[in-house]
Amino acid sequence: MKPTLKPTLLFNLLIAGAFIVPMASQAQDTSPAALIETFSLEAGRAGDATAGQAFFLATHSGGKPDTPSCTTCHTMDPTKNGQARTGKVIEPMASSVNPARFTDSGKITKWFRRNCNSVLGRECTPGEKADVLAWLSSL
């Protein structure tokens, strides 16, 4: 007997998924793990959460005087809200409490460019990016 292809529930779900998944994922084109892998490959070494923590908490020089550290706005505890110099709340950076973090490659590029320049007066290296993301996604 010739097997007939019946549209099963699973098949229908697959079709529905084809519709929904790409629409929902437009702003979510990456993940912390994917970003760490990309930056680690560029750096030629793995991201180091301990180094990332030290880098994030450190007071740097070379940047703009009002923003000597990541913690100026993000505070010492990335699982808590931060506050921009304008008074506006910044959602937590730790991806465990804020799953929307590190899922949009456009935002990653934009904010590393801006904030590294504000704090350090230069772009961050791929190694520094891998380290910071390793820490913020490990909390």
Added chain:
Amino acid sequence: MYRLMALVAFAAISFLSPALVSAQDATPSPEAQFTEECSACHLAYPAFFLPKESWSAIMNTLPDHFGEDASLDDGALKAIEGYLVKHAARSNRRAFRKYDLETAPPLRITELGWFTHEHDHEVSRSAKKRAGSMSNCAACHRGAERGYFDDD
């Protein structure tokens, strides 16, 4: 069999249509870009608070935006500058009379005469502390995000 073909066709359309939609919607409107980008750090201040000369000066110095790097890519920069210039206050308003708009336009809404007049004696120290900054309109003005400030 027809049912199967219909399903396959539907599946194919389902796969392709989001790509088509996102291609069409790839660039949000200038107003949407203005709201998205500017409100990331502060209220997207209504364009009518400053003249076009101020907005152009602000948009052309974003890498040092009041002490921070707020740089944008060229596409967003031009779209947002266009939006702000289009909706800016008239340059001949009394509030801007003391400025040479061509060479030194006002860059801070908080420095304008009417702003200091309205806020200097009215805002308590505790309210200022709570707001964190005079940039934080919405701390006191509940309708600020809709452009409504007359609630005091």
